[in-house]
Amino acid sequence: MLVAENLVKTFPGVRALDNANLTLRPGSVHALLGENGAGKSTLVKLLTGVYRPDGGRITWDGEELHFGGPLDAQRAGIGVVHQERNLIPAFSVAENIVLHHLPGKAGWLDKRRMRTEARRCLDLLEVELDPDTPVSRLSVAQGQLVEIAKALSLDSKVLLLDEPTASLTGDEADRLYTVVRRLRDSGRAVVLVSHKLEEVFAVADTVTVLRDGRSVAEAEPLTGYTQSEIVDLMVGRAYASIELPERRVDENRPPALRLTGVSTAIGHRDISLAVRPGEILGLYGLVGAGRSELAKAVLGLERITAGTVEVHGEPARIKDVGEALRRYRLGYVTEDRKDEGLFLDQTVARNIAVTVWRRLSRAGLVPDRRERVLAETYVERLGIRVSSPQQLAGQLSGGNQQKVSLAKWLAAECDILIVDEPTVGIDVRTKAAFHELIAGLAAEGLALLLISSDLPETVVLADRIAVMSDLRIVGELDNDHDYPRMSQQIIRMIHAETPTAPPTTLSTAEG
Amino acid sequence: MTVQAEKAAPAETTKPRRIPLWANPRIGLVVLLVLLVALFTVLRPAFLDTRLTLTPLQSDISVYLVVGLAQLSVLSLGHMNLAVGRMAATSAFAMGLTHDKLGAGLIVSLAAGLLVGALLGALAGLIISRTGVNSFVVTLAMDFALVGLITILYASATDGVAFPTMPAGMEALRFDTFADYCLGDVCGPRVPLVVPIAIAAALLVGLLFRSARLGREILMTGSNVRAAELSGIPTRTRIVQAHALSGLIAALAGFLLAANNGAFSASIGDSFLLPSFLAPVLGGTLLAGGAVSVLGTALGATLTQVIYKGLNLLQFQLDQLQLYIGLVLIAALSLDRARHVLAERRGAKL
């Protein structure tokens, strides 16, 4: 019924979707899978009218659709339930469900018609909820169901669910699956965007796998695949591994950074890992595993409740990023460069020098020339394409922005770096350049903790790989850089968890 | 608001386009200023009379330039200080009190007032950084609280609403210009003594935000507080410092006004709120934080006071002055918006 053909979407510097296809049939549950950066959320945004395709088309029963905005997609019958709740907390369940067409008689709210409509939608889902309950009193799971009811009220024939069980308990997730099946049985098409393979295999009928913006499996019946085969499709071997110079890691050197039995207020338990100077420790895991949160805990931004952190053998209780930087020479290249890593409306020079103004300044004043020279040094060293260091960071492409984000830590002469998802949303060529860069840093003697959801990247770069899942370390391996073997081992480690283990809730999902 | 001006394939970056001259806010202000002065002079030649008009005008500009700087200090963070007027009045009270009751001289009284202003500002900054409550609300509430406090303080320490005496030296600040000081036969220009104080303040604030590490870190905090925190900037401290600076400069403005008026009184600062925004906003300082312009603020303050003075000479009533100033602010805001929209369409970044 709904068909997306050869969709293309490009952003400056990166081709997010490269002839992606998606076919939906009524009365089915369709899983949309893919790694971080494969293009899933871009595809969802195209289908829901947030973006417009640069190429290809979307058709419904053969007729081409053009969306001027999210409301158009809604009217076309495509509903979506995002990861974050989009409800009015002060309003009741019923009001939220019918918000798009509040029933009224000459301006007065018709509460009876409102309740009736809400009841109709909730009944379709066979959900027991009093329509008069204020939404603020609902749990996240219940709120989700209200949003699904809302989509039904909008007469959605297609329902997109984006990581729906990310913050649900096991029981709540099961209830959601029942609702999903009911939607399917009523003739609707449900698209399930998810990272959780068990969930996909439990509920979905067909699957589309995206990789590097392309569909590598389209609308295949799920029964034809095993979990391993799906994973193979997701991570693939399309990645052309580059030749990285050999690096020898001196095993006898004491670790630059060591965590022993660390637990945090967020829920990490008994995390132990160590990184030596000149070594790259890859910290791999799926979205929601808790890796960025762990890094932030090390930097003092989240509370460590047990265990020790040692920097060069000395116990360290880091209270903020400034202390990490100046006292321990520990830097953190953030995951979300736009929101957390860069000052988009400031110059590249300032973005790079921000960590070292203290060092550059004379009598409290920062000489412009010293800042410019520093910026030029790193622009050249990292190959950042700018017209001048005075260019604003927001005007650079994704890859160059990421280089700026990295440059400020190199300028600070850190010897321990935590690098979080360095190549998300960056094109293949710049990705390769980044990998050379990171490997080069390790060769110079830096200790690097590489947080990544990109399995090929991890296998190429890391000397050892720690695998994290649900806020715990589930395994650690030495990396022999053999992709097939390593990827199978790692995936097996992650999915060794029994499907009924309740996922731990995280208040912020990892990007 | 930033514009990605590249295509996917070859060029990954663009040269930042030069802002067309007509769009540069400061040039516009200078042009407007010249036009207005010409207009007022044509209508009332007395506008260019130094003793009658220009000298008092310079005194007024000095006061309101400093008032604008007080607001600029927190605009750098993307915050607001609605209590600038009351902070000025409270500080003026401290100045009057130290002189009247403790017999202190000019410098000590001034120092006491500046300290009080800084403390009030720091208090606001502390509340804002610790509770996360909007700066608007915190400074609004502080404004309300201080309104009452000020009248009580003045009523309890004086016979009414003002101190009867002022430190020696303030008479000179009030009436003298450099023309009253001569070396032999050469006398200075007809510039009031308060002018250098205001200029010095402007230069220092300008230096702070242009070159000092502290000022840069404040601007970065205003640009993206999360990234600032993750880059090692002590954002909470910077917020307190920026607000303390605002209070300190407000105190200075109160001092200058007291000097011009001849008394430390409870009504100081009553008229500070609108001009405190008008001068920086006209001068191109963004309300969103991350960029300030001291030169623009100076031009904005000059323009505002020229308008006041000119209309005054043309015998407009005070209420009508207010009307036109309000209209000027709206016009400035609309023009600013129009300018941004146009510049965005042309792909330049202001």
Add this chain to the structure above:
Amino acid sequence: MTLMATTRRKGPPELTLAVLAVVGFVALAIATGGNLLSAGTLEAFFRFLAVPIVIGLSQMVVLAVGQMNLSVGALTGFCAMAAAWLMLEAGLPAPIAVLAALALGLAVGVANGVLVVLTRINGFIVTLATMTIIQGLRYGVNGPDTYQGYSAGLRAFGRASVLGLPAVFLVAIAVAVLVGLYFSRTVPGRKLLASGGSPFAARLSGISNDRSLITAHGLSGLLAGVAAVITVAASGSVNATIGDDLLLPSFAAPIIGGVALTGGMVSVTGTVLAAFLIRLVDVMQAQFGINPRWVDLIIGAVVLGAVLLGTARQKLQERSP
């Protein structure tokens, strides 16, 4: 994990205020030796409660969409002057003048809203500018002089009482009831609250946030016009200083009444009760000869406290699993 609550059910805050109101009233009655309950005093008490209630509602309406209106006081004065002018200088009958005052308030309010939408600037700055303009315009009507001796009928209405309660007070209560119904029972009112509560979700449901902003500002201006009419009727004379002391009460009543500054919720009961409490404090000040500035100081402190409390409560709810 519960969803964050940016609203409170009819519960603690309104109840606390109601209790405080009753207790305070009784205490004051006792302290004045029953004087408070005598016909004239009681009437005066409620007569001077009418404007604070309406002006508090005027601010509450824009707070509902997360905005603020600094021009409410000045607008009240301007509409009052305009009404008096129409009656005295233009010789129009009172009903016309009243309608004109309301229309003027509405028009200026809408203009405020349009300016905010067009310039995309914080409503604070825009209404700061329009406040300044209107303050000037007030003087433009009759200079610093006072208008008096207009429409005997209107002034009689201003002094009239029904069953011991002043007519203007009943008007204020009626307005409060209407505003309350608007937000709880009408479709446009709910849409306004939706815009304030979650602009993104509202937009996804086809609600125009711009329209909500303009409507809110328009209503605020209209209510300022109502306050102006009440002033003209009850005071018997008007001059250009009217409204200068209305800004603080316009914020204090809704904030103490529990209305969030972030928008999305209103509390008519809370606003009215808070206005009542502030009036109580005023009477106490007059009764016991307390310096009125202490009152301002205390109110300022209470307002800050109310906001901090509200924010703290919000943060606690966010954190609880």
